[in-house]
Amino acid sequence: MMSNFxxxxxxxxxxxxxxxxxxxxxxxxxxxxxxxxxxYEKEFLLELQTLPEAKKKHVLENSKIAxxxxxxNSKTN
Amino acid sequence: MLxxxxxxxxxxxxxxxxxxxxxxFFVLKSLNESILYFHTPTEINQKKNLSFDKKMRVxxxxxxxSILSDSKGVKFIITDxxxxxxxxxxxxVPNLFAEGKGVIxxxxxxxxxxxxxxxxxxxxxxxxxxxxxxTKSGN
Amino acid sequence: MFxxxxxxxxxxxxxxxxxxxxxIFFPILIVSLVFALILSPPDRIQGDAMRIxxxxxxxxxxxxxxxxxxxxxxxxxxxxxIKNFFYINKSLAPIGLLFTFLAIVTGSLWGEPTWGTWWVWxxxxxxxxxxxxxxxSYILCFKFIKKEQLMLKVSSLIAxxxxxxxxxxxxxxxxxxxxxxxxxxxxxxxxSIHSTMMLPLLSMLxxxxxxGALIFLMKYKTEIIRIKKKSIKRL
Numbered sequence: 001m002m003s004n005f006x007x008x009x010x011x012x013x014x015x016x017x018x019x020x021x022x023x024x025x026x027x028x029x030x031x032x033x034x035x036x037x038x039x040y041e042k043e044f045l046l047e048l049q050t051l052p053e054a055k056k057k058h059v060l061e062n063s064k065i066a067x068x069x070x071x072x073n074s075k076t077n
Numbered sequence: 078m079l080x081x082x083x084x085x086x087x088x089x090x091x092x093x094x095x096x097x098x099x100x101x102f103f104v105l106k107s108l109n110e111s112i113l114y115f116h117t118p119t120e121i122n123q124k125k126n127l128s129f130d131k132k133m134r135v136x137x138x139x140x141x142x143s144i145l146s147d148s149k150g151v152k153f154i155i156t157d158x159x160x161x162x163x164x165x166x167x168x169x170v171p172n173l174f175a176e177g178k179g180v181i182x183x184x185x186x187x188x189x190x191x192x193x194x195x196x197x198x199x200x201x202x203x204x205x206x207x208x209x210x211x212t213k214s215g216n
Numbered sequence: 217m218f219x220x221x222x223x224x225x226x227x228x229x230x231x232x233x234x235x236x237x238x239x240i241f242f243p244i245l246i247v248s249l250v251f252a253l254i255l256s257p258p259d260r261i262q263g264d265a266m267r268i269x270x271x272x273x274x275x276x277x278x279x280x281x282x283x284x285x286x287x288x289x290x291x292x293x294x295x296x297x298i299k300n301f302f303y304i305n306k307s308l309a310p311i312g313l314l315f316t317f318l319a320i321v322t323g324s325l326w327g328e329p330t331w332g333t334w335w336v337w338x339x340x341x342x343x344x345x346x347x348x349x350x351x352x353s354y355i356l357c358f359k360f361i362k363k364e365q366l367m368l369k370v371s372s373l374i375a376x377x378x379x380x381x382x383x384x385x386x387x388x389x390x391x392x393x394x395x396x397x398x399x400x401x402x403x404x405x406x407x408s409i410h411s412t413m414m415l416p417l418l419s420m421l422x423x424x425x426x427x428g429a430l431i432f433l434m435k436y437k438t439e440i441i442r443i444k445k446k447s448i449k450r451l
Contacts, residue, residue: 005254008264014329015267018322019253022271026427029314033434040441047448065227065444072231086295094376101380112392114338136393171332173261181395198331203400204408205266207257 041069115181118160122189129186135162136181136200144176155180155192166194173199226300227440234433237426248423251416259413266413268326273400274421276319276344278428280385282312283347283378286354290375293368302368303443305375306358307435311428313351320344331395339388340396343381350378 006012048056048066059066079087105112115136121127135155143154150167153176164182174180179200184193252270259266286305293301323341324334335341354374361367389398401407409417 008258008267011263011265011267011329014325015253015264018268018271018325019249021321021325022275022318025314025318029310029431030427033310033431033438037434037438037441040438040445044441044445044448047445051448059448063444063448064224065440066448068228068231069441083295090291090294090376094380097377097380101384105384109392112339114336114392114394116393171330173330174332175261178261196333198333198336198395200395201262201330201397202408203397205262205269205400205413206260206410207412208260 041072044069117157118155118162119157121162121186122160127186127189129188132183132185134181134183135164135192136179137162139174139176139178139180141176153180155182162190162192164192164194166197168195168197170197171199173201175199178202227437230433230437234430234437237430237433241423241426241430244419244426245423248416248419252420256413256416262330265326265329268322269413270416270420272319272322272326273417274424275315275322277421278424279312279316279319279344279347280382282308282315282428283350283375284382286312287375287379287382290372294372299368302371303439304436305371307432307439309351309355309358310435311431313348313355315424315428316344316348316351320348333395336395338394338396339392340385340394343385343388346381347378347385350374350381354378 006016008015044066048059048070051059060070115134116124117137118135121135137155137157140154140156140161145152150165151170152163152165155162155164164184166182166184174197179202181198181200182192182194183196183198186192252267256267256270258264286308289301289305292298293305320341323344327336328334354371357367357371357374361370386399388394389396400409407414
C-alpha cells in the first residue's frame with residue numbers, strides 16, 4: 001500500500017517530481033517576494049525617520065499607507 | 078465623455094491590432110504545412126509530390142488486431158478509418174502504445190502504403206476516467 | 217471615476233485580503249494534495265501518470281489568464297493613461313511567468329511516460345514556449361528600460377503582440393494536427409473528465425489562484441511603497 005503510493009506503478013518519479021517542482025518553485029518565489037517587500041518597508045521607514053519631527057507628523061497624519069507600514073513593522077520588531 | 082485624445086488613441090490601437098492580426102494570419106497561412114505535426118494516411122494517399130527521403134510523421138489510430146511483434150521489432154497498421162499505412166519499427170514502444178489508441182510514427186516513407194519508423198509516440202485522448210468505468214463505456 | 221483604484225485605497229484593502237488568504241491557504245493546500253495524490257482514482261489508460269494533470273492544467277490556465285489580464289489592463293492604461301494599471305501588470309507578470317514555466321516543465325514530465333518523449337515541436341508546445349518568451353521580454357522591459365515613457369510604450373506593445381498568441385495557443389489543437397490532446401473542459405459542453413477527477417482539479421486550481429493572489433498582493437504592495445517613498449518628501 002505504502003510502496004505503491006510512492007512508486008505509482010513506475011510513474012511515481014514523474015508525479016512526485018512535478019508536484020515537488022511546483023511546491024518548491026512556488027515556495028522560492030514566495031520567499032523572494034517577501035524579502036523584497038520587507039526590504040522596501042524598512043527603507044521606507046528609514047526615510048521616514050530621517051525627516052524632521054514636524055514633517056514626520058504631517059506625513060503620518062496625511063498618509064494612511066505610511067501609518068499602516070509603521071504599525072505593521074513595529075508589531076513584528 | 079471621451080475626449081478627442083482618448084478617441085485618437087482607441088483608433089490607433091484598433092489599427093495596430095488589426096495590422097498585427099492580419100500579418101500573423103498570413104505568416105501562419107504560409108507556414109501551415111510545417112506547423113502540422115503529422116499527416117494522416119488519407120493526406121499521404123492524396124499527396125502528389127511525396128518525398129521518400131525526407132523525414133516525416135504519420136499519425137492516426139493503431140488498427141485493432143494489427144500489431145505483430147517479433148524479435149526484430151513491431152509491425153502495425155495506422156488507420157484514419159479511410160486509409161491505412163503499414164508501419165514497421167524496431168525499438169521500444171511507449172507505455173500507452175496499444176491497439177485502438179492514437180499513435181504518431183516518425184520516420185521515412187518507403188512507398189504510399191509502407192512506412193519505416195525510427196520513433197513511435199503515443200497520442201492520448203482528452204478523456205479521463207477511473208478504471209471501474211472501463212467496461213461501461215464500451216471500449 | 218477611477219478613484220477607487222487609487223494606490224492608497226487599494227493598499228488598505230490588500231492588507232486585509234492578504235491576511236485572509238494567509239489564514240486559509242495551508243488547510244486548502246493540504247486537502248487538495250490529499251485529493252490529488254491519494255483519494256482520486258488513477259486513469260484507466262494512463263494510470264497514475266494522469267495525476268500530473270492536477271498541477272499541469274491549472275498552471276497552464278493561470279499562465280494564460282495572467283497574460284490576458286496584462287493585455288486588457290495594458291490597453292486600458294494606454295487609452296485612459298492610468299499608470300496604476302502598469303503597476304498591477306508589473307506585479308502580475310512574475311506569477312504568469314512562473315505558471316507558464318511550470319506548465320511547460322510538468323507537461324514535459326507528463327509527456328515522457330505517456331507520449332514517449334520529453335518535448336516535441338508541435339503547435340501547442342511551441343506556442344506555449346512563445347508565451348514564456350513574451351513573459352520574459354515583458355519583465356526584462358520593466359527591468360532594463362530606464363526612461364519611463366518609453367518603458368510604458370514598449371511594454372504595451374509586447375502585451376498586445378503577445379495577446380495574439382493567446383488564441384493561437386487555445387486553438388492550436390483544433391487548427392493543426394498536434395501531439396497534444398484537445399481540451400478536456402469546454403464551456404457549455406459536457407466535459408470529458410470524470411467527476412472524481414474534476415474535484416481535485418478544481419481544488420488545485422483554487423490553491424494556485426490563492427497562491428498567485430498572495431504573490432500579486434505582496435508584489436503590488438512593494439510597488440506602492442516604492443512610489444510612496446519617492447513622494448514622501450512632497451507630502
